[in-house]
Amino acid sequence: MAGGSAPGASLVDRTLDVLGAFDERHRRLTLTRLAARSGLTPPTTLRIVRRLLAAGALERTDDGSYVVGRRLWDIGLLAPVQTGLREVAAPFLQDLQAATRATVHLAERDGHRVLYLDRLSGVASVPVVSRVGSRLPMHATGVGKVLLAHAPADVQQRVLADLRPLTPYTIVTPGTLERQLERVRRDGFATTREELTLGACSVAVPVRDADGDVVAALGIVVPSLRRDRERLVAALSVAAAGITRLAR
Incomplete structure (x- = not known):
């Protein structure tokens, strides 16, 4: 159950x-599932859903289930981190995508998960499950490992206590x-090798604020890191430094 307000x-x-019943694993829900995950009765859920539909916050699909509406996305773009960091980082993401022809991500930590602030798709046929606004596990993504390495101790403990396998290569041993x-803290970058989706590897670096904190x-x-890891780390590091400089 995702919700469940007090009486x-x-x-x-x-x-x-x-x-709150919607998340990256529950993007499309029937009314019955919405009621179950929100902890509300079906009649109450239906009344709220009708209001949200009228406001454009939810949309109904052809099969009768519900998805998050465009209005929520428009409102989400008004969040300060979206209008600040995304705008500063946008030219650097474009340069990275043009230079590498790979999918490029900008992400921040949201609790114990990774929130994707921006994404530019690459031209290579690599399976990428992230979307702008989606949240994914920290332990199985390059950007997630960077953020986890610099997260508070309580966040690290929570993540390490729930290392769920997503592919046969996902790291599920806390010590490892x-x-x-x-x-990551020593070398300044993180990598993954088919840990989130098969056929996809990643490399990521931290973006810091003026005080040196990872934000x-x-x-x-990319499909593989066997040959280009150093080149990609260098390109990412230059871009991250540029974002930090302009964000001050």
């Missing part, structure tokens, strides 16, 4: 429970991941 909760609380995070991560997804 006597306000309409706002219940509406947030309905919206802890050693990788130490190398985001910049990453590239």
Whole structure:
């Protein structure tokens, strides 16, 4: 269950429970599933859903299920991190994509998951599951490992306690991941090899603020890192430094 407001909760609380039923693994929900995941009764869920449909916050698909509407996306773009960091980073992402012809990501930590702020698709046929606004596990992504390596201790402990396998190559042993995070802090970059999706590898570097704190991560997804890892790390590092300089 994703929601479940306390008895006597306000309409706002219940509406947030309905919206909170959606996540990266539950992008399309029937009314029954919405009610179950929000912890509300079907009649209450239906009343809220009708209001959200009328406002454009939800949309109904041809099969009768519901998806998040465009209006929520438009509102989300108004968040300060979207209008600040994304705008500063956009030219650097474009340059990286043009130089590498690979998919490029800008991401930040949202709790114990990775929030993708921007993505430019590459031309190579590499499976990429991220979307702008989506949240993915930290332990199986390059940008996630960078952010996890510099996250508070309680966040690291929570992630290390729930290392779920996503492919046969996902790191699920806490000690192994802890050693990788130490190398990320030492070397300044993180890598993955088919840990989120088969056929996709990634490399990522931190983006820092003026005080040197890690506020985001910049990453590239490619079919293999066997030959170009150093070149990609260098290109990412230059771009990250440029973002830091302009974001001050």
